[in-house]
Amino acid sequence: MRNDLWLQERFNKIWETLFTDIERKNNVLVKFKGRWKNKFGHIRLLKDKSSEIVINSLFKNEKIPEFIIDLTLAHELVHYSHGFNSPLERKHKHPHKGNIVNKDLAKRGFGEMLRKEKDFIKKDWPLLFKNLHPSYKPKRIRLFRFF
């Protein structure tokens, strides 16, 4: 079952194996939250200085491939490593400028997953989203973007 504990264990595994160069300088919370169409996850800094990583809770459904969850966790961890919403030194001016997140992910071995994710967003996600959140009414038209 995909619950918050499952998610945290997955996140820790990714950090321990693929982000060993990144120091864990504060408490990092990971949980499922929200039912977004245009966002897979985000990272923010809480008042108590913990970092909180949130993954779209629609991804609890087994129809969503696990690699999508892994890639979203890794994406947010790259933000953390670049000093965005983390206590680490800020390495860039903007979190997504110049494709810095995907470049970092590719260097860490996620290149094939990134290609598969592109396909997933284009071919599978629109219909999956409709099925997982049938009552969704868009407030305004918005393009998919990463956070």
Ligand SMILES: [Zn+2]
């Ligand atoms: Zn991002």
